[in-house]
Every structure is written in structure tokens, then in C-alpha cells.
Amino acid sequence: MHSVEEIRDYWDADADTYDRSSSHYPGTALQRSAWRGALASLLPHVSTQRVLDVGAGTGFLSLLLSQMGHDVTAVDLSSGMLQRLESKAAAEGCPVAVVRADATEVPPGPFDVVASRHLLWLLPDPVAALRAWRVAAPAGRLVLVDSQWGSSADRAEKLRRAGRQALSRWRQTPPPHHAEFGVHLRADLPFGHGPSPAELIDAVQAAGWAAPRLHRLSDVEWAMRDELDWPEWMLGVTPRFAVIAG
Numbered sequence: 001m002h003s004v005e006e007i008r009d010y011w012d013a014d015a016d017t018y019d020r021s022s023s024h025y026p027g028t029a030l031q032r033s034a035w036r037g038a039l040a041s042l043l044p045h046v047s048t049q050r051v052l053d054v055g056a057g058t059g060f061l062s063l064l065l066s067q068m069g070h071d072v073t074a075v076d077l078s079s080g081m082l083q084r085l086e087s088k089a090a091a092e093g094c095p096v097a098v099v100r101a102d103a104t105e106v107p108p109g110p111f112d113v114v115a116s117r118h119l120l121w122l123l124p125d126p127v128a129a130l131r132a133w134r135v136a137a138p139a140g141r142l143v144l145v146d147s148q149w150g151s152s153a154d155r156a157e158k159l160r161r162a163g164r165q166a167l168s169r170w171r172q173t174p175p176p177h178h179a180e181f182g183v184h185l186r187a188d189l190p191f192g193h194g195p196s197p198a199e200l201i202d203a204v205q206a207a208g209w210a211a212p213r214l215h216r217l218s219d220v221e222w223a224m225r226d227e228l229d230w231p232e233w234m235l236g237v238t239p240r241f242a243v244i245a246g
Contacts, residue, residue, distance in 0.1 A: 004102065007122060008077045010181060011057075015080035018058055020174055022224065023147075023238070025060050034223035035064055042143050042215065042244055043070075049112040052136055054103050054129070055119030059085035059096070061145070065115070066094035073097040075106050103129040109136040117145040120200065121191040130207030137246070142209050144243040145217075150194010163235045200243050209245035216241050 011018075019025040026032045039061075043049060049070045053062045056074035058081055066072045066089070074096050076082050082098050089096045099107055103123055106114075114133040120126040133142065148157060168175075186192035191199065197214055204212045217240040224237045 011078035012080035034220045051113045052111040054116045057081045104132045111137040112140045115143040141246040147238045147240045152196030212245040
């Protein structure tokens with residue numbers, strides 16, 4: 001098993017290039033609006049929630065949730081990522097509390113919502129992390145945002161993804177990361193292959209969260225695709241979904 005430090009070092013190095021991709025951080029007003037609408041439908045219908053964003057990165061969810069009026073605490077293992085988040089929060093006037101910590105060592109709360117995006121695939125023990133989050137939000141809601149980016153994608157999506165990658169290479173589009181995440185690291189992670197919705201739901205249930213529900217984020221996909229040029233538009237975008245529980 002490779003160390004947590006290796007994973008942390010990768011994301012520290014990636015902080016300067018991570019926001020190149022709108023998949024990592026919504027870069028337009030249309031995309032941000034679509035994400036706010038999606039989050040509003042996934043969170044409890046209360047004006048202000050105490051939200052713990054685990055694996056916050058450069059602030060994808062934290063800043064949107066803060067702009068929506070929620071009290072946000074952002075947790076990440078990477079100090080490089082959190083520095084980017086803090087800079088953006090200061091520039092945008094978004095109050096976000098920042099904590100550098102492992103996903104299983106989150107602040108005690110209590111929180112009303114635990115949110116996370118594209119994190120579980122990076123964890124050596126996803127179920128242990130989900131249990132820790134449930135302790136931090138014993139009467140709260142879990143919101144996991146993810147996409148079918150790995151081996152769980154169906155054949156049609158794998159073909160579209162191959163087409164998108166080939167087009168990016170032909171156009172010499174700057175890559176979304178400073179380097180590839182090592183195969184040797186990915187192989188040691190339970191969800192390193194890219195978890196399917198079913199695998200995420202099983203992990204959520206194993207951690208004791210109640211009544212998981214699956215939501216397709218169709219409005220987000222529409223907003224992202226609407227801003228693509230031809231022929232990217234024909235190839236579409238990666239399917240996105242959320243698992244909520246509690």
C-alpha cells in the first residue's frame with residue numbers, strides 16, 4: 001500500500017493546474033448557476049446549513065455553498081489545494097473555514113450536511129471515512145457528487161471519452177493535471193478504478209447512512225455541453241450524478 005503522503009504530494013503539486021478544467025472548477029456563470037440549482041435540490045430545504053466539505057480541493061463545492069448562504073467548513077489533505085481555496089474565498093468574499101486533515105479525521109461538528117466530490121476513489125478505506133463523516137453529522141445528510149469517469153462507464157461513454165481525449169490531443173489542449181495520477185497508486189486503492197453508482201451506494205450503506213438515493217445531474221450536464229464547440233458538442237460530457245443519504 002502506498003502512503004497517504006504520496007497522494008498528498010501529488011495534489012500539492014497539482015494545485016496550480018487543477019482549475020484548468022471546468023470539470024474541476026465551474027468557470028462560467030451558466031455552469032455555476034446549474035451547480036447551485038443542483039445543490040439546492042440536494043440539500044435539506046433550510047436556509048442556512050452547517051456544511052462539512054471533505055476533499056474540498058480548490059473550492060469547487062465550498063465556494064458555491066458559501067455563496068448560497070451556508071456555513072461551510074472545508075477539509076483537505078493538501079495544503080496546496082487549500083491555499084488556492086483560501087485565495088479564491090478572500091477574492092470572492094466567501095467566508096469558508098479551512099482545516100487541513102485526513103478524510104477520516106474530520107472536525108467533530110455537529111454538521112447538518114457532509115458533502116464531498118470525487119474523493120472516495122482516492123481513499124485507502126472509503127467506508128471508514130464515510131463512518132467518520134456520519135459521526136460528524138449524526139442527524140445530517142450526506143451528499144456525494146461523482147461521475148462515471150472510470151471503468152464503471154458503459155461502452156458508449158467509453159467510446160465518447162476516447163473521442164474527447166483524441167480531440168484534446170489533436171488540438172494540443174493543456175492537460176487538466178500537472179501529471180498522470182500514478183497507476184501504482186491507483187492500483188492500491190479500493191475505488192481507484194472509478195467507482196460506479198452501485199459501488200458508492202453499497203459503501204454508503206455499509207457505513208450506516210440511511211436510505212441512499214441516486215440523482216442524475218442532468219442540468220449540470222446540459223450547461224456544460226451547451227458551452228462546447230463542435231465537434232466537442234457531439235461527444236457530450238461525462239455523466240454526472242449524486243448519491244444522497246440521511
